Amino acid sequence: MRVSHLQLADFRSYTAADLQFDPGVTALVGPNGQGKTNLVEAIGYIATHGSHRVSTDAALVRQGASRAVIRCAIERDDRHALVELELVPGGSNRARVNRSPLPRAREALGLLRTVLFAPEDLALVKGDPDGRRRFLDDLLVARAPRFAGVRSDYDRALRQRNALLKSAGATIKAGRGDVRTLDVWDAHLARTGADLLAARLKLVQDLAVPTGKAYAQVSNGQGDAELTYRSSLDEAESGPDGAREAGGAPTPATGADVVPARDLLEARLLEALAKVRGKELERGVSLIGPHRDDLLLTLGGLPAKGYASHGESWSFALALRLASYELLTHDGDSEPVLILDDVFAELDAGRRARLADLVAGAEQVIVTAAVAEDVPEVLDGARVDVMASEVRRVR
């Protein structure tokens, strides 16, 4: 799969942009702050309906404008799709595919698949669990777009349940409030939470081997990179409020683990929610569910966060992206578009060369760099200069 044409209106620093892409490598080159990342961010947005840099859309609309438009032509074998997204901060985004409006923008998910690696990815290793949960959920959606609905159903159930715990918690605890409404939200949370949890557990199992392999490739065989899904459900069941005895620390995924059935997870979530209800009413928040989980990253048995060096952390983040690329390629009938935003300048010579070798044969690679020398020679291809939010094809 590849992007063949990108057009922007009022997106970030661009009043308008129009850029054609060839298959293979395209390097977007220009000094800092000229609009290179804005271009790849727009392509990433078409694929994920989100930005890799900000969590709300307001910053994506050019200052002074009220909406932005991204139009992207996608080629997949001999099929073509023209996807157009209109970003309306504070309102609902609108999508058109081949010039026909879709009832809901999220129906356009899945038409373009990208894997984007950027300096922000260091937070996957060094940052809070929130970023790692988002990584897993974005990959779930890229593999199966229906998970966009699952995720938003879970978020809605969580918001409503937290609002109820906060507003009516004290009265329910005193035996005067409407417990039945809380029971209903427990059921919603357990149902949608089980969908999300089962999918994440399976995803971590699928990612474990390719991540270890990619880490070894990028770091030239140094260190064992492992993934472990840490679930708040397991912890609640083995804690003082729980019914089960502690089962010890969670073990790293091996790729061959048995993922608990979704229905069993739903029953376990319901039971655990009932057990912690008193504590939740006191605190006014939901204490169990996928929103409290984490993906633990370990290197040679030690947590990467807090122990790994800067270079090792980079390699781990890169390994997660390369493993995502492998999964998406394996699942679908075509390779996702690979985007490397400003990453070569961050890597040492060895890692840079190994990464370049790994991605050189991909169907489409879009690279951004401040200077052309940062792009490894093996990634020889088209070059576009970006200056003051103007694009100029030079090769």
Ligand SMILES: Nc1ncnc2c1ncn2[C@@H]1O[C@H](COP(=O)(O)OP(=O)(O)OP(=O)(O)O)[C@@H](O)[C@H]1O
């Ligand atoms: N909503 C917006 N409206 C107008 N300008 C914006 C908006 N958002 C970002 N910009 C501008 O876009 C520019 C940054 O563009 P971008 O991040 O693409 O730079 P870059 O070329 O990738 O730089 P670097 O090499 O430093 O990463 C900044 O000058 C910033 O002020």
